[in-house]
Amino acid sequence: MASRPGGGYDLIVRQSEGAPWRIVCSRDYQEGASSGAVRFARDGSGVFCIDASESNTGRLVRIAVEDGAAEVLAGEPNYEIVSLFFQVDTYEMQAVAYARSRLEWEVLDDAIRSDLEAVAKLDRGDFEFQSTDASDSVWVVSFNKDNGPVSYYLYDRRTKRGTFLFDEIPELSDYTLARMEPISFKARDGLAIQGYITYPTARTRRDLPLVIRVHGGPWARDYWGYNPEVQWLASRGYACLQVNSRGSSGYGKDFVNAGNREWGGRMQKDLIDAVDWAVGQGIADSERVAIFGSSYGGYAALEGMATDPGLFCCGIDVSGQSDLLGWLGSLPRKYGPIRSTIFMRVGNPETDAEFLQSRSPLYKADRIRDPLLVIQGERDPFVPRADTERIIAALNANGIECVYLLFPDEGQGISRLQDRMIFWNAAEKFLAEHLGGRSDESSARWPMSHTTERWLGRAVFLA
Numbered sequence: 395m396a397s398r399p400g401g402g403y404d405l406i407v408r409q410s411e412g413a414p415w416r417i418v419c420s421r422d423y424q425e426g427a428s429s430g431a432v433r434f435a436r437d438g439s440g441v442f443c444i445d446a447s448e449s450n451t452g453r454l455v456r457i458a459v460e461d462g463a464a465e466v467l468a469g470e471p472n473y474e475i476v477s478l479f480f481q482v483d484t485y486e487m488q489a490v491a492y493a494r495s496r497l498e499w500e501v502l503d504d505a506i507r508s509d510l511e512a513v514a515k516l517d518r519g520d521f522e523f524q525s526t527d528a529s530d531s532v533w534v535v536s537f538n539k540d541n542g543p544v545s546y547y548l549y550d551r552r553t554k555r556g557t558f559l560f561d562e563i564p565e566l567s568d569y570t571l572a573r574m575e576p577i578s579f580k581a582r583d584g585l586a587i588q589g590y591i592t593y594p595t596a597r598t599r600r601d602l603p604l605v606i607r608v609h610g611g612p613w614a615r616d617y618w619g620y621n622p623e624v625q626w627l628a629s630r631g632y633a634c635l636q637v638n639s640r641g642s643s644g645y646g647k648d649f650v651n652a653g654n655r656e657w658g659g660r661m662q663k664d665l666i667d668a669v670d671w672a673v674g675q676g677i678a679d680s681e682r683v684a685i686f687g688s689s690y691g692g693y694a695a696l697e698g699m700a701t702d703p704g705l706f707c708c709g710i711d712v713s714g715q716s717d718l719l720g721w722l723g724s725l726p727r728k729y730g731p732i733r734s735t736i737f738m739r740v741g742n743p744e745t746d747a748e749f750l751q752s753r754s755p756l757y758k759a760d761r762i763r764d765p766l767l768v769i770q771g772e773r774d775p776f777v778p779r780a781d782t783e784r785i786i787a788a789l790n791a792n793g794i795e796c797v798y799l800l801f802p803d804e805g806q807g808i809s810r811l812q813d814r815m816i817f818w819n820a821a822e823k824f825l826a827e828h829l830g831g832r833s834d835e836s837s838a839r840w841p842m843s844h845t846t847e848r849w850l851g852r853a854v855f856l857a
Contacts (some may be wrong), residue, residue: 395431401735402426405441407459419462421447423735427613428452428474436485442467444475449834450646454478454490468500474644479506479523482530493644495576495588496520496618496635497538509533509551516547516556520619534559540592541571559570566620570595572628574618579671581640581664585652587643589637589668590616591677594628602633603829604678606669608687608694609636610807612653612661613739615644631831632684632820636670639664641739654739656698657690657718658753665694666702679708682829686821688712688807689776692769696755696785699762708828710821712769713777713806716785717757719750720744721776756781765795767824769817771804797824 395403401423405413418441421429427445432454435442439459444452453469455576468490470473477491481503489505489510497520501507513521519539524546526533533549535556543561550556561567574592583589593599607625609616616636627634638644639661641653653661665685672678685695685706692714699709715721723743725733737743741750751757770782779800789796799820801813808814819834826833 397731398422398426399731399734401731401738403429405431405443405457407441419447419457419464421445423731423738427643427650427735428647432478433480433485440465442480442487443486446647450648451475454487456820462638469500470500472646474646476644478571481737482526482528491522493592493615495578497522508554509549512554513547513549513556516549517545519545519636524719534826536562540574540619541625542642544620571620571625574621574624575637576618577671579667581660581667583660585640585664587637587639587664587668589635590618591672592621592624592628592634594631594633597631599633600620600676601679602677603631603682603684603831604635604669604672605632605684605686605825605829606635606637606665606672608665608685608691609638610687610689610691611643612639612641612657612690612694613643613650615642623735626818626822627825630825630833632825632829633672633677635678637665637669639668639674655741655749657693657740658701662697662701665698666705667839669705684708684710684825684829686710687714689714693755696762696766697753699764699766700755700758701761703761703763706764708765708767710767710769710824712808712817713774715770715777715781716755716759717781718754719747720752720781724778736789756785757789759785760792762789762794765797765824765828767797767799767821769808770800770801771799771806771808772802773805776806850852 396406397403402421403426404420407418408415421496425446429452430443430444440456443457443601445453445455446452450471451474454467454475455464457464457738467487470492473492473494475490476493479489480487488506489499489501491499499510513535517537519537521535521537524534524536531551535547535549537545543563543566545561546559548558548559572592572595574590577591578588615638624634641661643650669683673680683706687695690781692711695709695711696714696716698706786798799816804813808817822833825831
C-alpha cells in the first residue's frame with residue numbers, strides 16, 4: 395500500500411522480488427480511511443481487503459490481482475468491520491465482527507457457526523479470536539468485559555468445550571467495578587449519535603455529577619469495554635458519558651464527513667446535546683457537569699468552556715489545541731497526505747484564517763468564566779507550550795482560575811506511569827473541588843501560589 399499525495403493509497407503488487415510494482419487499484423482519502431489490505435489469498439491470485447469504495451463503510455472484499463475486480467464477501471451499511479477470522483490452512487475468511495454498540499460477529503462459513511455459539515457461552519463480554527493450532531481444532535479466545543479483566547480461554551472444537559486459562563489483570567477481580575451501558579440520542583439536526591454511560595457503583599442514578607469524556611482524534615471512537623480512566627471517574631462518584639459525536643470513525647464515511655469543518659461547530663453541539671440528554675433523563679445534575687478530554691478532546695473541553703459558558707462548571711484539557719490557525723499553519727509539509735486530509739477536514743490556514751480563528755478557544759478566552767485544569771507536555775510536537783500558555787495568560791488576566799500542570803518529559807498526552815499518577819491525583823482534587831466527588835485528599839489545597847512555581851514529582855504546577 396503506497397500513500398497518495400492527496401490522501402488515500404494505491405494497492406500495488408509485483409510477481410517477484412525483481413519484478414516492477416504494478417497498481418492494482420487506488421482509493422481516495424475518504425475511501426482510504428476505512429480501507430486496507432488484510433492478506434493474500436492462498437493461491438496469490440487475490441488480496442483480501444477491507445474496502446470502502448462504492449460503500450459507506452469498509453466491506454470485506456477479495457480483490458483480484460490481475461484486474462482489480464472486487465468480490466464483496468461481507469459488509470454492513472452503518473458500522474465498520476473491526477475484526478476478522480480466517481481458516482489457518484485455506485486462508486479463507488470465516489467470520490467478521492462489527493463494532494456496533496457491542497462487538498457482534500457475522501459467520502461467513504457455516505462450518506464454524508456452532509463453534510461461535512459455543513464460544514459465546516464461555517463467559518460474559520465480547521469475545522475475539524487470538525490464535526489457533528495447526529490443525530484448527532483448538533482456539534485461543536479472549537473476552538473483553540466492561541467491569542473486569544480480559545479473560546482467556548482454550549476452546550476445543552472437538553468437544554465444544556472451553557478451558558479457562560488466565561485473566562490479563564487478575565487484581566481487577568478484587569474490586570467492584572462499574573458497568574458501561576450503550577446510549578443513543580438524536581442531535582438537534584436529527585443525526586443519530588451513539589456513545590456510552592458508566593454510573594458509579596454505590597450511588598443512585600439520579601442527579602449525579604457528570605463528567606463528559608471526549609475522545610481524541612477526532613477520527614476515532616469510544617468502544618464498550620474496560621476503560622481504566624472511566625472506572626477511575628466512576629469510583630470517585632461521577633457518571634461518565636462518552637460520546638461518539640459526528641466526525642468519529644467506525645460508523646462509515648458519511649458520519650465522518652458530517653464532521654468536516656465542524657470543529658467547534660456541529661461536533662461541539664453534539665456534546666452539548668449529549669449533556670442535555672443526560673440532564674433530561676434525570677441522570678445528571680445540570681449544575682455539576684464537567685468536560686474532560688485529551689488531544690481533540692482537550693480542544694473540545696476548551697471550546698466548550700468558551701462557546702457555552704456556564705454549561706460546564708469546570709473543564710480538564712490535556713494536550714488540546716487552543717489556536718487552530720497556528721496549529722494547522724505549523725504542520726510540516728513532510729506530513730504530505732496526512733496534512734492535506736487534516737486541512738480538508740478542519741480548515742486550510744492559507745484560505746480559512748478567519749474561519750479557523752472563529753473556531754479557536756484562544757480568540758474567545760474572554761468568554762471562559764469557570765475553572766480549568768490544563769495539562770501540557772514540554773515536548774508536545776503538535777501543541778507547543780507557548781500556544782497553551784497564551785490562553786492561560788488570557789485566563790489569568792481575566793481572573794479565571796486555571797491550574798496549569800506542565801510535564802517536562804512528556805509529549806502529546808501523558809505516557810509515563812509516574813506522570814499519570816501525578817495527573818490523576820491533581821485531576822481528582824480538581825474535580826472534587828468543583829463537582830463534589832471523592833478524592834483521597836479532597837480537603838487539600840493546591841500546592842502553589844500565583845507567584846511561584848513548585849515541583850511535584852516530575853511535574854510543574856503553574857498558576
